[in-house]
Amino acid sequence: MPTAIEIFKFLPKKNCGKCNFPTCLAFAMQLANSKAKLSDCPYVTEEGKAKLEASSAPPIRLVSIGAGESKIEIGDETELYRHDKKFFHQTRYAIVISDQASEKEATAKLKRASDLRFDRVGQTLAMDLVGVRNDSGDPARFASLVSRVSKESALPLILMSDDPTAIKAAASAVTLSRPLIYAASGGNYQAMAAVAKELKFPLAVRHDDLNGLADLVEKVRAAGVEDLVLDLGPKDLRQLVERNTIVRKNAVKKSFRGLGYPIVTNACGNGQGVLMALVSTMKYGGIVLLDDLNPAHAIPLFVLRQNIYTDPQVPIQVKAGLYPINNPGEDSPVLFTTNFSLTYFTVAADIEKSRVPAWLLVVDTEGLSVMTAFSAGKLTAEGVDEALRSSGVLEKSKKNMVIIPGMLSRMSGKLQEMTGTKIVVGPRESSGIAKLLKSL
């Protein structure tokens, strides 16, 4: 992004106010902060416009694939490390179906792509894309599978073929908009770029050498295609990490912008698909193409993605409410904690480990931990009393007793008065919960 002073050079310096800012410098400052549009100035020169637009483009282009609800967006990242600000557009996973697959296999993979859907702390974790690969060499056969997949799955598509004719044939059979074309390479880029330009589809560009890739990208751009994704052709995990890092760092930290596009990793056929997907999730991957994904691997992969793409400034919260653990009943004790996910998961795991049935009430503290919430006034005797009542837990448990976090011992008197229930001050550390529960 250019600075206000750099932008100012291209402005007319008339201070005419037509941009709705009193001076050109004020306007330039707003532009630098992305709070105004350059087109609001009637006098900026064409040359200035071109220069400013080029230098203010995001370091990594935002590319969207598909349309409607399942449309995905990748790219537009600005950081190397998630703690510097956050990562914006999460890694996406695709299951790839060959056009030589049997009817049964194609059906199974399509079902898998739609079945891999899990709800977790208020978010849906799911498969994102389906790829169709032209292994048969027959454009008609490819087009027919593409047509079937686009009718039976709502997920955005990836059309995988080295043959521009097959891509064109498949494109006419697609009922979903804006599939990704995969891929242009040294041998076919001219025809592929022409097809992508004509259809207005995003295009993957593949080369297993970064210099060669940058060369190819330049040519494809010159042919008029801008919505690109890059396949860096890593043959092992080391190349995956190193090349992804080189491309990301050049784009966001250095002046080299020639590879400022999101990255697609083809992990089909190498036997390390899950590892490649996991590493891509942590290190700058946009899309990962997989032969298939076992649900037992999908859940850890999806949860890792959810973790890495969490905004570091906003902790994941769990939903406030009553959580029964180890099948509690009338004679089970009641505990409460906050809805900061780290606190909740630790406490819930320690109760589970104790194997003692218990009711865990999660109080909404806006995602703050026990001590922070208490200090900030987000965790009060009144709030806890209200949560206890609205959850109905005091009817479910007849023990007439509530265990509170050890750090909240100061709250016990007031809470006992308000609820009329016996308050037991629990341990300061969650690890002591098991011992307390067993001693009751």
Place this chain on the structure above:
Amino acid sequence: MVEVPVPREKWSGKIGAVKLGTSSAEGGSRQAVEVGGAAGMPFLSYEGLGKRQLLVGEVIDDPSLLTDLAVRAFGDSVRDPVTWAKRWVDEFHADLVCLKLRSTNPESLNASSEDAARTVVEVLKAVSVPIIVYGCGQEEKDSKTMEAVSNACARERLLLGQAEEAAYKTISAAAMANRHALIAFSNLDINLAKQMNILLADFGVKLDNVIMDPLMAGLGMGLEYSYSVNERIRIAALMGDRMLQAPMLCDITTSWEAREATEENDQWGDAEERGTWWEATTGLAALMSGADLLIVRSPRSMAVLREAIDGLRGGQ
């Protein structure tokens, strides 16, 4: 032809290399190993890879609270720490063994410090790899246990766990007395990690005897915090902060305690396979953010992690 530059960071600092175990030439009986030594961010060979990341097999002398799925491969061997350790090394090629002396817990079995030290000696006899030893987590008892262990294994250069802000003096003394290395534990915070190393240095422990444990949270239980804390520690160390230049250890065995790791659920796939990858994913996140040593519970996830380290280092 366009030339794509390799954006090599010019780091001024480097992670120290810490030696564990001592060979017979030095009076011990191990195949000694070195950890650490990285000169750049993890797995960027153009910045400087350092020593190979090592995998440690977990052995607990009181396995009563263990999830069976994680240790199924060991069968009945989990009742005997010596056999368990031996199988880790012989069958599953663990680089080190971590012996957790949970039996010493005064609130359960309350084994004596001497008994615990004898177990360590027996395990040392059974395997040739270096050994990490933890107590039961009860401060007073651990002091006694570590003193006994330190004396019983005087020339073996164990890695003793763990020194924390409220309890580091006895264990530091036990480590220094017989030249063992020491784990500096801190709770998910770069400043606490640094503070712990400063306390140890002030007490007289040299940094080349220290391995940091910044607490790795399991997948789905706050892994994102751990990932960023580890990265920040590694970046600060490479930028020249002497007090953070110790190698990093992550214990990923708690991954198995997340409900989602092993809960039976028809749509979630096989529970043992899922648990395996839950631990492996946690381990991979630890490695990618800077870990040099991983304590692992399941031999199956250790195999996944070994394959990952091989691939990430390109065979180096």
